[in-house]
Structure formats: structure tokens, C-alpha cells
Amino acid sequence: MSGREELLSELGARLFASLPRSDQRRMALTYVRGLLTARGRRSFRNMAACLGGPRLEQSLHHFVSCSTWDWAPVARAVADLMTPVAPPGGWVLRSVVTPREGNSTVGVHKRFLPGSGQVVNAQYAVGLWAGSPGGCYPLAWRLLLPPEWLEDDARRTRASIPDDRRSETPVECATAAYLGLAAELRGTLPIVMDVCGPDMDTAAAVHRLRATGVPFLVRAYRTLHLTVADPALRGLGPGPVSTHTILAAAEGSRRPLMEPVPTGARAARVLTAAVRVRSPHHPVPQAPGSGHDPYDLLLFRARTGPGQSDEVWLTDMVDADPATLLRTTALARQVDDSFRHVTERIGIRDFTGRSYGGWNRHTTLASAAHAIALLSDERKDLPLAAASVAESAPSPAGPGLNSPVMSAS
Incomplete structure (x- = not known):
């Protein structure tokens, strides 16, 4: 048996x-x-x-x-x-x-x-x-x-x-x-x-x-439009912008936002960009960065080894450390x-x-x-x-x- x-x-x-x-x-x-x-x-x-x-x-x-x-x-x-x-x-x-x-x-x-x-x-x-x-x-x-x-x-x-x-x-x-x-x-x-x-x-x-x-974390796509609430990216304007544009601007700014973090999986996952955003349905405060707003979300990109497509996620875990975000999103691939x-x-x-x-x-x-x-x-x-x-x-x-x-x- x-x-x-x-x-x-x-x-x-x-x-x-x-x-x-x-x-x-x-x-x-x-x-x-x-x-x-x-x-x-x-x-x-x-x-x-x-x-x-x-x-x-x-x-x-x-x-x-x-x-x-x-x-x-x-x-x-x-x-x-x-x-x-x-x-x-x-x-x-x-x-x-x-x-x-x-x-x-x-x-x-x-x-x-x-x-x-x-x-x-x-x-x-x-x-x-x-x-x-x-x-x-x-x-x-x-x-x-x-x-x-x-x-x-x-x-x-x-x-x-x-x-x-x-x-x-x-x-x-x-x-x-x-x-x-x-x-x-x-x-x-x-x-x-x-x-x-x-x-x-x-x-x-x-x-x-x-x-x-x-x-929660929800997978996002490049066609999704969000309002940037991050004061470092004010140049994108006050209106809704595609996630593709937002993340490209964040990566291009070369800000020391988050260091790559290995997850211990078969291929290291790294977080390449993260931006505080908001749904277009909720207005951005008049003074961005003046404090946390309950409607704030974090848009971020996770990258896995060669041959793997990037993943874009939206989460309300705005203060979570990179390792936590990567470990949690890795559950989807598992x-x-x-x-x-x-x-x-x-x-x-x-x-x-x-x-x-x-x-x-x-x-x-x-x-x-x-x-x-x-x-x-x-x-x-x-x-x-x-x-x-x-x-x-x-x-x-x-x-x-x-x-x-x-x-x-």
C-alpha cells in the first residue's frame, strides 16, 4: 500500500x-x-x-x-x-x-x-x-x-x-x-x-x-490609471496616469526607495519601484506627503529572475517593508x-x-x-x-x- x-x-x-x-x-x-x-x-x-x-x-x-x-x-x-x-x-x-x-x-x-x-x-x-x-x-x-x-x-x-x-x-x-x-x-x-x-x-x-x-494586494495592469500621491513625482500632474507611466517615472528617478530583497525562492525577487497612489475616485490631499491618508495605496513592481515577466501590484500595505511585500506576492506564483x-x-x-x-x-x-x-x-x-x-x-x-x-x- x-x-x-x-x-x-x-x-x-x-x-x-x-x-x-x-x-x-x-x-x-x-x-x-x-x-x-x-x-x-x-x-x-x-x-x-x-x-x-x-x-x-x-x-x-x-x-x-x-x-x-x-x-x-x-x-x-x-x-x-x-x-x-x-x-x-x-x-x-x-x-x-x-x-x-x-x-x-x-x-x-x-x-x-x-x-x-x-x-x-x-x-x-x-x-x-x-x-x-x-x-x-x-x-x-x-x-x-x-x-x-x-x-x-x-x-x-x-x-x-x-x-x-x-x-x-x-x-x-x-x-x-x-x-x-x-x-x-x-x-x-x-x-x-x-x-x-x-x-x-x-x-x-x-x-x-x-x-x-x-x-490586501491586487494584481494591477499597465492600462490601470491612478492618481499619484507621492510628492517626489509631482511632475506627472494631478490627474490619473497609467501605471506604466508612473512606474517608469519612479524607476527613472533612481530614488533610493527600496533595495532589492531576495525571497529565498528559486529565483530572487526584487522590488524595483514603489509609489504611493490613490484611486482616481478619491482626491489627493492639497499637500501631498503631509500625512497618511486612509485612501493611500502603494503601487509597486516585483521582478523575478531571467525569463519571468514583471508583476505589478496595488496594496493598502503602504508601510510594509519590501521583504514582506515580496514574500506575500510570491504566494501567487507558488x-x-x-x-x-x-x-x-x-x-x-x-x-x-x-x-x-x-x-x-x-x-x-x-x-x-x-x-x-x-x-x-x-x-x-x-x-x-x-x-x-x-x-x-x-x-x-x-x-x-x-x-x-x-x-x-
Whole structure:
């Protein structure tokens, strides 16, 4: 028996104690075992073929797509298991876009992907991850449901979408994923929002993240316009300026602002520029630099080794030291690595059913499988999913946009 199998047998009772029937608890173990051991797509058929033959396929389908067991207590059990073992240093909100054929899979809609410049048929979801030096792991998933799913009564009924689900923007979807985690687990750890793309409503993201009352960092793009509140850069004028212009001016001034700080990762990350700014919706004080304003934000650029694209971030942690900023934003790249090497391989994208509950049960069980893989330290032994790791590399638009985007029909 492998270490992974031993661990699954040992922890299964704890992870699935909330399921009311013993046959459901056994099937949950079987499903997670299928996610960890099947080859190719983690479809019901492939997992059944790996575990016990064709007769098991219908049982797996019914357990996830048609059953009524509540996934929320299972997700909480995963969190209770993992957070003491690998304490998070921050919460990472990461988007996952999965192109799909047809329109029957729950949540599929036409969506423009800035990274590819194309409109594709896709599912859009956000994962809430615990970013930890001991290993990153997902704790919750939220599917974005567009108006065409929620305003079509027949479609909504067929997918068994709850009455309380409403249409959301990507920012609203991400924030709801964070708030869905129990408050005692969230604590005061910073939020790292790495979702959407250049078309993201960053002002809305800042507004919603401020409302959580915890520190936050949100990925910014060169098209974003901000008002400079740094007295050393008054030459840029009082109006909104693009982040690209602001950071170019800061780097060109050669101010001794912040020294490069290594993070101890595979490649040293350095902070090359940082400027105090404000959203255009909030006026700059008449005397910039006269004192801290509650609306002040810090715009900064982080640079990682050769061949890596620069990252631009916006944060309310205006007085944080460079090492803290770099260490916290590095969590986003660590989550990307974990997604590619674990979550992708166990088939997080592979549910193609019509059921809203089925999608949530599948992703919750995938989180449980991810936890088992991480704890057993057998991540490198996971069979490949539908595409190779190389095929699922982040898009040039940045790892938080939709990376990795992989076709899944």
C-alpha cells in the first residue's frame, strides 16, 4: 500500500464524517482515490475503469451529480486538516478559465480572454487558496454564473442552481469565495487577488477588499490609471496616469526607495519601484506627503529572475517593508506551481455535468485529493491529466488571468 493510500484510509473518516451514510463515506473515498490514481481525464468512466470496472461509473456519477450531500462541511474538514499542518501566510484568490465545447456544462458562457484576444466558450471559476511555505492548497471554489444561466428558468432548474445565487462580476465572485471561508479561519491574513485581467475593475476590487478589513494586494495592469500621491513625482500632474507611466517615472528617478530583497525562492525577487497612489475616485490631499491618508495605496513592481515577466501590484500595505511585500506576492506564483503540479493533474477541470451541486462536489473532493497528495508528498507521482504540464503553462498575460487555460470538452 502506498503512502498516499495509507493516508487516505487514515484520514478519510475525518474528511467525510459529515456524510450521513456509510455508503456515501465509502464512495467519497473511492472518488478521491480515482482522482489520485486514474490516468487521462478524471471522467467517471476513466476513474471507474481504474478502480473497479464499468459498473462503478454510474455509482460515481450519482454520488457527485445527483446526490444531495452537502459539500460545505467536507470543505471545512479539509481546512481543519490542513491549516494546522501547513499554516497559511495569506489567502490567494486565483481564477481558472476552462474552455469547453457546447453549452450544457453548468456555467459555460461566451467569455473574452485578454491573454488570447479571443472570445471562447468557457467556465470561469475562482479558487481560494491557502498560500503556505509548506505547500499551497485550495480550500474553496466558486463558479461564476452569468445572467444567461440565472435568468433562464429552464436552464436554472435543469442545473439545480440555488435560488440565492445571483449574477456576479469576477471581482464579486472572488470576494464571495473569500467570505465563504469561516471567519475564524480567515483571521487577519492578507488577501492576494490574482484574478481576471487587464479589463478588471480594479477600483471595485479595492473597494470590496477594503470592506473585508484585512490587508490586501491586487494584481494591477499597465492600462490601470491612478492618481499619484507621492510628492517626489509631482511632475506627472494631478490627474490619473497609467501605471506604466508612473512606474517608469519612479524607476527613472533612481530614488533610493527600496533595495532589492531576495525571497529565498528559486529565483530572487526584487522590488524595483514603489509609489504611493490613490484611486482616481478619491482626491489627493492639497499637500501631498503631509500625512497618511486612509485612501493611500502603494503601487509597486516585483521582478523575478531571467525569463519571468514583471508583476505589478496595488496594496493598502503602504508601510510594509519590501521583504514582506515580496514574500506575500510570491504566494501567487507558488499557488500557480501547485495548481499545475497537483490540482491540474487530479482533474479539477474535468467535471462536465449539468449540475451546479455536482460541480461543487467534484471540486470539493478535488481539494481533498490535493490535501492527500500534499501530505503524502507524492505529488511528483501523480498521473498526468488531459494535458501535460508543459501544455498548461501560464499565458503571457500573467498567471492570474486564467492560467493555465486548457481545452476540456
